[in-house]
Amino acid sequence: MxxxxxxxxxxxxxxxxxxxxxxxxxxxxxxxxxxxxxxxxxxxxxxxxxxxxxxxxxxDAVWVADNRRGCFDINVDGACWAGVIAWLDSIFYGRYPREELWRINLGLFLLVIWMVPLWLPRVKAKISIGLTTVFLYPFLAGYLFSGGDKSISMQIMVTAAIVCLAANTVHSIIGVLTGRSLPEFLIRLFGKKNAPEKSQRYLLLGILAVSLVAVYMFQMGWNVENVSWTRWGGLFLTLVISGIGIASALPGGILLALGRRSKMPVVRVISTSFIELFRSVPLITVLFMATTMFPLFLPEGFILNKLVQVIIAVCLFNACYLAEIVRGGLQTIPRGQFEAGHTIGLGYWQTISLIILPQALKHMIPNIVGNFIGLLKDTTLVSIIGLFDVLGMLRSISKDLPWLGLHKEPLVFGAMMFFLICFAMSKYSRHLEVKLSTGHKH
Amino acid sequence: MAFSEKTKKSMNTKPKEPFDFFHDERVRSIFYQLLFAAAVGWFAWYLISNTAQNLEARGMNTGFGFLNVSAGFDSYFKLIPNEPGVGTYGRIFIIGALNTLYVSALAVIASTLLGFFIGVLRLSNNWLVSKVALAYVEIFRNTPLLIQVIFWYIGVFSLLPRVKNSIDLSAGAEIFLLNNRGLYTPWPVPGDLLWMTGLAFIVAIIAVIIFKRWARNRQDRTGQTFPTFILSAALLVLLPGTVYLITGMPLGWDIPKLEGFNFAGGASLPPSFIALLVALSIYHAAHMAETVRAGVLSVSRGQYDAARALGLRGKKVMSLVIIPQAMPAIVPPMISNWMSAVKNSSLAIAIGYPDLVSLFMQTSLNQAGYAVELVGMTMAFYMFISLTISWLLNIYNKRVQLVER
Missing domain, CATH: 1.20.5 (Single alpha-helices involved in coiled-coils or other helix-helix interfaces)
Structure with missing residues (x-):
């Protein structure tokens, strides 16, 4: 059964x-x-x-009051947020002239416009967009923020940046709508789709030249009022210092990392000792070195302002940290990739820039974001040597007569602000790590 | 197949390339290196010559002779005695270096203990506890340390009551007192025969080492374990303890007493020290907790299951299988975390704790000049510490790597 x-x-x-x-x-x-x-x-x-x-x-908190006394009159035990609210503009913009604030906002807006295509899936040539953000945006923003008369080189860079921004934006819109790149679109627009490659190239170069000249003419008449760096401050200054720090530390870090991995002993020893020197000392000592020793290093009569000194110090310091991140990224690339590059006849720099770095960069992005978070937090140290960054502004609230002695609330506010920025970025970098690593699990 | 004599020879020798001076790899490499060294050397020389010119033009003194000159100021917190106006700049350097080492050593110990504790909570299978630990880690890791240091100093330790109304941390015994001048604790006063207790302690340590070795040999021979932990703990406590009692308890305590407007006797730590210590410990404990968590999670679950399958109990699984494998993943980031704690102790300058940077790089620089020497010495100190620690780390890594396959 x-x-x-x-x-x-x-x-x-x-x-x-x-x-x-x-x-x-x-x-x-x-x-x-x-x-x-x-x-x-x-x-x-x-x-x-x-x-x-x-x-x-x-x-128990007090939100509206004219001064600290006013806060106490309403409630002694609660937080006095009125002081922070009264200083909100200064916390974000420092002592930047109030009627010129649009320039900072515009600069931030342009950065967003510039970088949004990096997250749009159908847009092509993301590496070029990223590189132009690093190399051209700082000139446009730098002029927008500081203003004044432009030197010839500055005019050229501003022109290039504007053209690039326009091309970028058009390229991204076309990319989202049709999935094509800007050059393809232009060639189709002028009906040269089947023309020989040479004439296509001439057409593109011609369009580029015309737009460069046109923008150059335009920007000659475009002038904004000079705002001295001493009036820069607040979160704006913090972002400027850390932004330049990360943007210029990236090429520096790549060079240092390549130097450290070089087969030539002289290059290797010099790069390694440079990296280790800056990595083994605290940032505050490097900042002190910048303010006390840079004036001695330079020829007589050549004076850098404090902001430039600090930015150079932050760049040197951060380049050494990024060098170690780049080195870690390079180590993830198997030797076979180098050898394959050499085999197809590429030289050292071609192998590095065409084969190795594009792959390594992908592995490095989460760590670079992490480094940027660290740099953003470390930038608060510039308040110690007398720049009015966001912490400097927060601390000067307690020295302002109406709000004399108001210490805790500004600090808590600043901590919350940093927490929001850094936490969001670290979550994002962890998300990236997961997203980027899926293709590489063996 | 038959080869001619000539072909055979050419198969076994390397093809002889004609030596081309301009396209030879080694020649090129040497050329580039010379070029690079020359460029770096020129740049260094340029900076040095500029510095020399500038120093001369400004009439600034150079050389390390100033280290023997007496400094006109004193540090309010110091581990070695110093008289203002008599103590030299060299002595100020030592005071600053000791202050840096003191606060960072305590911060390293406290942050490691707290970090391990938080890391264990983070790994707890109690959802609430693990989320609270996560909140701790995220809050303290994502806010600038400088804001935390200033907050602890201005927001907490400066707002403490005055000396008369000190907070008693020892619940009525008036031994540990906290007020706006700092923390007052008893300080040990060694008697004549205390060295005998110390000697007994050393003897106990040696005995424990020998005993552990014997126990391990025994286990290798017979397979039986011996309760080494309880026995060695008892040895370490009882032997020095007995000697201490026999020699008549030769250790007195100097207890702080209120005299006039301040406390006399005992040891005192200024508020800036406590604020810096608390901030560093809490901040680095958050990093440490993540290190511990990542290290334990790096041991694959199969190891845990295998250990259980062998019949090991919960505690033994941890102490014999999981922790020994997690340690190589925990130790290197832990040590670099210690290193950054030492470097971050330089934030003392923001709250006026006289560490090396604030005492030597700021005050001395303002008083005496000698920018190059002072900045150089301070940086050399930090470099010395970092290089020593990374040297020890390399030794550890080599030892761990030998164990690996």
């Missing part, structure tokens, strides 16, 4: 811990006596902390 069931056995219900909230709590919070005790103690601690913070920061 064969024992074969003719009807299906009903599926067993999933365990309670997977379906109901109560079951989940039992598994994750109250699995044993010790765990239950732990949960209760932790809940109590959370309750106390949140309650205290709520009462101090929101329930």
């Amino acid at each position: 064969a024992i074969i069931k003719t009807e299906r056995t009903a599926a067993i219900a999933p365990p309670l811990s997977e379906t109901t909230a109560l079951g989940w709590m039992r598994k994750h919070l109250f699995s044993s006596v010790f765990n239950s005790l732990l949960t209760i103690v932790t809940l109590f601690i959370i309750y106390i902390t949140v309650k205290e913070l709520w009462v101090w920061g929101i329930a």
Whole structure:
């Protein structure tokens, strides 16, 4: 007799811990006596902390007052956010002339416009977009922020940046709509699709030249008022310093890392000692070195302002940290890639720039974002040597007569601001890490 | 197949390329290196000659002679005695270096202990506890350390009550007192025969080492384990303890007492020291917790399952299987975290704790000039510390690598 069931056995219900909230709590919070005790103690601690913070920061807080006395008159125990609100403009823009603030906002807006295509899936040539952001945007933004008379080289760079921004934007719009690149689109537009490659190239160069000349003519008449660097400050200054720090440290870091991996002993030793020197000392000593020793290093009569000194110091310092990240990225590329590059007849620099770096860069992006977070946090150190970055502004609130002695609230506000920026970026870099690593699991 | 004599010879020798001076790889490499060295050398020479000119033009003194000149100021917190106006700049350097080492050593210890604790909480299977630990890590890692240092100093330790209303941390015993001048603790006063207790302690350590070796040999021979931990702990406590009691407890405590407007006796730590220590410990503990978590998670789950399958219990799985394999992943980032704690102690300058940077690089620089020498000495100090630590790390890495396949 064969024992074969003719009807299906009903599926067993999933365990309670997977379906109901109560079951989940039992598994994750109250699995044993010790765990239950732990949960209760932790809940109590959370309750106390949140309650205290709520009462101090929101329930008892004063939002509108003319000065610190006014805050005290309303509530002595709560936070006095009125002081932070009164200084909000200064925290973001420093002492930048209030009627010129649009320039900072415009600069930020242009950066967003420039970089958005990097996240649009159908846009081509993302590496070029990234490179132009690093190499051309700083000139446009630099002129926008500082203003004044333009030297010839500055005029050329500003022209190039404007043309590039326009080309970038048009390229991205075309890319999103049709999936083609800008050159392809232009060639089709002028009906030269089947023309020989040479005439296509001449056409593109011609368009480029015409637009360069046109923009050059335009920018000659475009002048904005000079704003001295001493009036730069707040979060704006922090972003300028760390932005330039990361943008110029990238090429420097790549060169240093290549030097450290070089087969030539002289190059290797010099690069390694340079990297190790800057990595083994605190940033504040490098900043002090910049402000006390750079004036001595330069020929007499040649004076750098403090902001430039600080930026150079931050760039040198950060280049050495990035060099180690680049070195880590280069190590992930197997030797076979170098050898394959050599085999097809590429020289050293061609192998590096066409084969190795594009692959290594992908592995480095999360670490570069992490480095940028670190740099952003470290930039607060410039307040120690007397620049009014965001921390400098936050600390000067307590020295402002109406808000004399208001220390805690600005610091808490600054910490929250940094937390939001850095936390979002670190989450994003972790997301990138997961997204980029999927293709490389062996 | 038959080869002629000539073909055979040419198969076994390398093809002889004609030596081309301009296209030879070695010649080119030497040429580039010479060029690079010359460029770097020229740049260095340019900076040095400019510096020399500038120093001369400004009439600034150079040389290390100033280290023997007495400094006109003193540090309010110091580990070695110093008299203002008498102590030299050399002595100021030592005071600053010791202050840096003191606060960073304590911060390293505290952050490691706290970091391991938070890391264990982070790995807890209790959802709430693990999320609280996560919140701790994210909050303190994503805010600038400088803001934290200033906050602890201005927002917490400067707002403490005055000396008269000191907070008693020892619950009524008045031994540990906290007020706006700092933390007051008892300070040990060694008696005459204390060296005998120390000697007993050293003897106990040696005995424990010998005993552990014997226990391991025994286990290798017979397969039986011996309760080494309890025995060696007992040895380490009981032997020095007995000697201490027999010699008549030769250790007194100098307890801080309120005299007039301030405390006398005991040891005191200024608020800036405590603020810096707390900020560094909390900040680096957050990094340490992540290191511990990543290290433990780097051991694959199969190792855990295999250990359970062999019949090991929970504690033994951790101590014999998981932790020994996690350590090589934990130690290198942990040590670089220590290194950054030493470097970050230089943020003391923002709250006026007299560490090396604030005492030597700021105050001395303002008082005496000698920019090149002062900046150079400070940087050399940090480099010395970092290179020593990374040298030790390399030794550790080599030892760990030998174990690996």
